[in-house]
Structure formats: C-alpha cells, structure tokens
Amino acid sequence: MTSNQQHQRFTALLHEHRKIIFKVAASYGRSSADRDDLAQEIAAQLWRSFGRYDAVRAKFSTWMYRIALNVAISQARRRPEAGRFEPLDAHHLETVGGDEPLDExxxxxxxxxxxxxxxxxxxxALILLYLEDRSHAEMAAILGITRTNVATKIARIKQQLRGQMVAAETTGA
Structure with a gap:
C-alpha cells in the first residue's frame, strides 16, 4: 500500500469512528482546551500507530479505543491534579450523551x-466501554486486563454508582 493510500484509508476510518475520540476526550478533558488538545493528541497517536494496525487481529474501533484510552489515561496520570476533575457541564453531557439536548x-x-x-x-474507561455495549472480551482487549477482571470491576463500579445514586436521591443532592 502506498503512503497516499494508507493516508486515505486512515482518514476514512478516522472519520467513520471519530465519535470515539470525542467521547474519550469529553470524559477525560478538564476544560474545552484540554478536550481539544486531548482529541488532537489521540488523533496524532492513532496516525503514528496506524502502520502497526492489524485488521485481522482487531476491529478498528477496538484498536482505536485502546489507543485513545491509553493516551487519555496517560495524560490524566501525568497531571499533578489527577485526582481532581471539573464538574460536568452542559457541553460535556451533550458530547457524551449524544444529540439529545441537556434540558430534555x-x-x-x-x-x-x-x-x-x-x-x-x-x-x-471501563464504564465508558460498558455504556457503549462493548463485550467483556473487547473491553479486556482494549484495556489490557482479563475478562474476569472486567466483570469484577464492572460489578463493583455498578454497585458503587448504585449506592451513590440512592444516597443522592435520599439526600436530595
């Protein structure tokens, strides 16, 4: 495949699956500028890695999620304030939630x-993939953990979120 053909193939695949980049950037970026920078860094890393993409071993979306999440998690870990996150605002929810307006x-x-x-x-990352209805096998491949670990972590996260939701409803928070 020529360089031009490879670039055209990459561009077409990137365009087809671009929502993955925006969802990951919306989930991990603290500000609009951070989200834009993260989306750009993800796209750059995808291009740098595209020569090693093997369509036989993985679907493009699986491969893309793995790279996007690795870039996002790596950047989150490098930030000194990695434990603090910006509260979600209308822009975040519209990006993550799809086309449905926030007021609805x-x-x-x-x-x-x-x-x-x-x-x-x-x-x-795990919950993002879970909400996308990815299989445990696909989540494991993307995140580099076992299927058993995926199932265990999802169960714990769901239990934790359920408890937080009940507490929020009880306190009216």
Missing amino acids: MDERLTTLHAFIARLDPLNR
Missing part, C-alpha cells in the same frame, strides 16, 4: 454522569 435529559442521568466523572481513569 433526566436529572438522574446528569447525576450519574457526575459520579462517573469522579471515577479513577481506568474505571471511567
């Missing part, structure tokens, strides 16, 4: 997104 979203969904934003980077 259920208040419970807004609360849930706020709790998800407080998860550590790996668990946030």
